[in-house]
Amino acid sequence: MNAKPSRRERFRPAELIGLSLAVGLFAGLVVLITARDIGLAVIFLGVAFIVSLVAFAMLALVAGDPKAPPAGGTDSNPDGRP
Numbered sequence: 508m509n510a511k512p513s514r515r516e517r518f519r520p521a522e523l524i525g526l527s528l529a530v531g532l533f534a535g536l537v538v539l540i541t542a543r544d545i546g547l548a549v550i551f552l553g554v555a556f557i558v559s560l561v562a563f564a565m566l567a568l569v570a571g572d573p574k575a576p577p578a579g580g581t582d583s584n585p586d587g588r589p
Contacts, residue, residue, distance in 0.1 A: 523563045531556030 535552030539545065 519567070523560065523567060527556050527560035527563055530559040 531552045534555035535548045538551040539548035542548070
C-alpha cells in the first residue's frame with residue numbers, strides 16, 4: 508500500500524493560508540484607504556487573517572474527504588436499533 512498523500516492533499520493547508528492572507532490583505536487595504544491609519548490597518552489585517560483562517564479550516568473539516576469512511580463506524584444497521 509502506498510500511503511503517500513497526493514500533491515493536492517499536501518498543498519491543501521497552503522491554499523487555506525493563502526486564501527486567508529488574501530482576505531486579510533483586502534481588509535487591511537480597505538481600512539488603510541478609508542482611515543489612513545497604518546496601525547489600525549495592520550490590526551484589521553491580522554484579525555481578518557485569523558478569523559478567515561479559522562473559518563476556512565472549519566469549513567474544510569466539515570467538507571471532509573469524500574473517500575473517508577463515515578465517522579459512525581461500519582455498523583450495518585443504519586437505524587441505530589439493536
